[in-house]
Amino acid sequence: MTTSLDAALLDVRKAYRLLADYQQRIIELLGFIRTEFDAVHYYHQWRNTPPRGFGPALETNNDAGRLFLPLLNASALWIYHAGEHEDHVHYHSEGDMLIDVQICSDSGFATNSKQVPQPVETSKSELAITLVLCSNPAPGPFNWLNRVWNAIEYPEHGHVSTSEKAPGYTMYREFVPLAALSDEQSAHARLTEFRLRASKKFGREV
Numbered sequence: 001m002t003t004s005l006d007a008a009l010l011d012v013r014k015a016y017r018l019l020a021d022y023q024q025r026i027i028e029l030l031g032f033i034r035t036e037f038d039a040v041h042y043y044h045q046w047r048n049t050p051p052r053g054f055g056p057a058l059e060t061n062n063d064a065g066r067l068f069l070p071l072l073n074a075s076a077l078w079i080y081h082a083g084e085h086e087d088h089v090h091y092h093s094e095g096d097m098l099i100d101v102q103i104c105s106d107s108g109f110a111t112n113s114k115q116v117p118q119p120v121e122t123s124k125s126e127l128a129i130t131l132v133l134c135s136n137p138a139p140g141p142f143n144w145l146n147r148v149w150n151a152i153e154y155p156e157h158g159h160v161s162t163s164e165k166a167p168g169y170t171m172y173r174e175f176v177p178l179a180a181l182s183d184e185q186s187a188h189a190r191l192t193e194f195r196l197r198a199s200k201k202f203g204r205e206v
Helices: 004-036 144-149 184-202
Strands: 040-045 075-080 097-104 126-134 159-161 169-177
Touching: 004 075, 004 097, 004 126, 004 184, 040 144, 075 144, 097 144, 126 144, 126 184, 159 184, 169 184
Parallel strands: none
Antiparallel strands: 040 075, 075 097, 097 126, 126 169, 159 169
């Protein structure tokens, strides 16, 4: 006779396989989006850094389970470079962009043990797509990650933000429902609309 624990472990096995399939689709979607922007891979940002191993500190950490979900809220960072400089990471041209796509699989997920999670029924699954446009290049070397991306606070959905630490650079952000990116045709249409809105905010086509 199946016990409640047996049933729970069955759900866990199903969840592992479902999660693997989901993350495979997400990674393939990221590749499609990067190609749509004609961008090159640059960097990544883990919000949950997996521990290097098991030990006493981990055993007493109430957030240990969450730390093994590395794709949760992770960002893929890409660069679109309009200029001809070979070192497009440190030497920028007008029209260059840093593209940040954050995987927000569960907006109601508690990011630490002190937070209260929202019900999954009211939570959202989205990609937060952020463009950082260079309109007035800083004298190089000027690193995209440390001098620009880390210097500008994320704006609210549909808005732009700037920083005195990175003059000449503007950030625009939108949250796009994953359900709206279910196939290449839908994703292309949604990204085209996104770029039109971003272009209006930037005052130039992106």
